[in-house]
Amino acid sequence: MNRKPLVSTVMIFFNEEKFLPEAIESVLAQTYENWELLLVDDGSTDGSTEIALRHAEQCPEKVRYLEHDGHRNRGASAARNLGISNAKGNYIAFLDADDVWLPHKLDQQVAILSSQPEAAMLCGATQWWYSWTGNPQDAKRDHIRALIGVQPDTLVRPPKLLTRFLQNTNVPCTCSVLLRREIIEATGGFEEAIRRVYTDQAFYAKVCLKAPVFVSDDCWDRYRQHPDSCCSVAKRTGEHHSAQLFYLNWLEAYLSAEGIKNSELWRALRKRQWIFRHPTLDHLLERIERNLGRMKSLSGWMEIFSCVGRRIREQS
Numbered sequence: 001m002n003r004k005p006l007v008s009t010v011m012i013f014f015n016e017e018k019f020l021p022e023a024i025e026s027v028l029a030q031t032y033e034n035w036e037l038l039l040v041d042d043g044s045t046d047g048s049t050e051i052a053l054r055h056a057e058q059c060p061e062k063v064r065y066l067e068h069d070g071h072r073n074r075g076a077s078a079a080r081n082l083g084i085s086n087a088k089g090n091y092i093a094f095l096d097a098d099d100v101w102l103p104h105k106l107d108q109q110v111a112i113l114s115s116q117p118e119a120a121m122l123c124g125a126t127q128w129w130y131s132w133t134g135n136p137q138d139a140k141r142d143h144i145r146a147l148i149g150v151q152p153d154t155l156v157r158p159p160k161l162l163t164r165f166l167q168n169t170n171v172p173c174t175c176s177v178l179l180r181r182e183i184i185e186a187t188g189g190f191e192e193a194i195r196r197v198y199t200d201q202a203f204y205a206k207v208c209l210k211a212p213v214f215v216s217d218d219c220w221d222r223y224r225q226h227p228d229s230c231c232s233v234a235k236r237t238g239e240h241h242s243a244q245l246f247y248l249n250w251l252e253a254y255l256s257a258e259g260i261k262n263s264e265l266w267r268a269l270r271k272r273q274w275i276f277r278h279p280t281l282d283h284l285l286e287r288i289e290r291n292l293g294r295m296k297s298l299s300g301w302m303e304i305f306s307c308v309g310r311r312i313r314e315q316s
Contacts, residue, residue, distance in 0.1 A: 005090050005114070007035040007106050007178070010083030012076055013097035017047035019224065020097045024055055024063075027095065032106035037063045038083040043073030048097070075195025076230075077203075084189055092179045098224045099129075099175045105220035109178040112216065119155055120183035120211035123147070123172035129222035144219050147172065152217035159265045161215070162208040165201070166268035174200045175221040183211055194250065196230055197243035205251055209260065245276045 009027055013020055027037050039052040049067075056065040066082055068074050084092060091110065095101060113122045125146035131139035148168040150156060165171045187206035194202050207213065231240070251269060260266075 004032070004034045005110060006088060007032070007091045007093055007110065008083075008087030008089030008181075009035055009037045009093045009095055010040060010080055010087065011037060011095045011097055012040040012042055012079035012083065013044060013048050013052070014042040014073060014079075015044050015046045015048055016097035017044075017051060018098075020048050020051050023095055023097045023100055024051075026100035026102075028059075029103050030101065030106045031103050032110060035062070035106060036088060038086055039063065039065050040079045040083040041065065041067040041071070042075070042079040043068065043071050075192065075199075077190035077192045077194055077199045080199070081189045081192065084184055087181070090181050092181055092184060094174045094177065095221075096174060098226065099173070100222045100224070101175065102220050102222070106178075108218065109220060112214065113178055113180070116155060116214045118212050119180075119214035121177055121179045121207050121213045122216065123213060124176045124216040124221075125219040126173040126176045127219055127222045128225055130225050132222075132224055132226075141225075145170070146217045147215055150215050152215060155212045155214050156208075157212045159209050159260065159262050161213050162205050163262070163265045163268045165204065165208070166265070166272050169272075171201055171204055173221065173223045175223065179207070183207055186210060191250065194243075194247065197240060198247035201247055202250060205254065209255075209258065241276065245273075248273050248276060 011023060011027070016023075024037070024039070027035065037055075039056065041049055041052060049071075052065050056063045064086070066086055068078070068082065080094065091113065093106065093109075109122055109124070113119060116122070125144050127142060127144050130141040146152065147164070148170045149164045150161065187203075187210055189203070190199055191202040227236075248269065252273070255266070255269070
């Protein structure tokens with residue numbers, strides 16, 4: 001009997017035939033052996049479905065194919081919830097179909113989470129991956145992004161991490177986390193009213209309000225940067241702004257329903273809401289602050305020059 005916990009990997013996809021094979025291969029290449037892969041088809045109309053079915057047929061003991069009734073497209077949250085509901089593991093991980101894991105991802109993350117019994121979730125840093133194109137100029141853009149304002153290798157208790165997310169707008173990539181199944185069940189999983197953008201942030205909010213999270217600065221995954229990604233399309237079409245405002249309004253209602261009273265958290269939320277409800281005014285205030293900073297810096301140099309001038313006059 002394998003004493004290592006089973007990790008259920010939920011990989012959702014919608015028309016990702018270009019990148020799906022590489023994402024699947026990165027799971028197959030894990031040094032940790034006790035995993036299952038649930039390939040959740042969110043109504044693909046390209047060759048993604050055939051790719052997923054072929055892998056499930058080739059490795060039925062490890063890989064399973066899932067889809068919604070009628071091969072419908074129901075959004076990322078519903079797709080992840082479908083995968084979770086069919087998962088057999090006590091640990092749950094996520095990998096989007098255009099990203100990849102490094103080979104030691106599960107091995108090292110399972111060891112850390114197992115050593116932190118209080119932690120409901122583990123998250124790490126992520127490589128923002130431009131060099132997948134093979135272009136030498138893109139290779140220069142690769143960088144690793146860790147969480148801002150959080151001490152690495154620490155257990156962060158509620159609701160501090162959610163407050164930091166709101167203050168810094170910097171959250172873990174979905175491919176960087178490992179969770180205990182119990183926390184997903186306790187929070188109800190992903191919010192299906194949020195279909196595409198900010199599905200992860202709403203889920204993280206519920207987890208970070210409920211239980212401690214262990215934050216690491218180790219990097220176990222690559223977040224592919226390309227123009228057809230969900231986030232890139234949302235920013236290009238303007239959906240990103242409206243989606244974030246929808247998320248912030250959802251979060252306000254959720255905090256109220258849960259009876260959360262933490263004043264620092266509420267201040268952080270109110271500030272983010274104000275920024276997104278008044279983007280033009282916020283941009284103007286930012287420019288004023290920058291100009292005041294320059295004037296203050298200039299004032300400091302003028303004081304130095306004045307002091308030097310006085311010394312010269314005194315000595316002459």
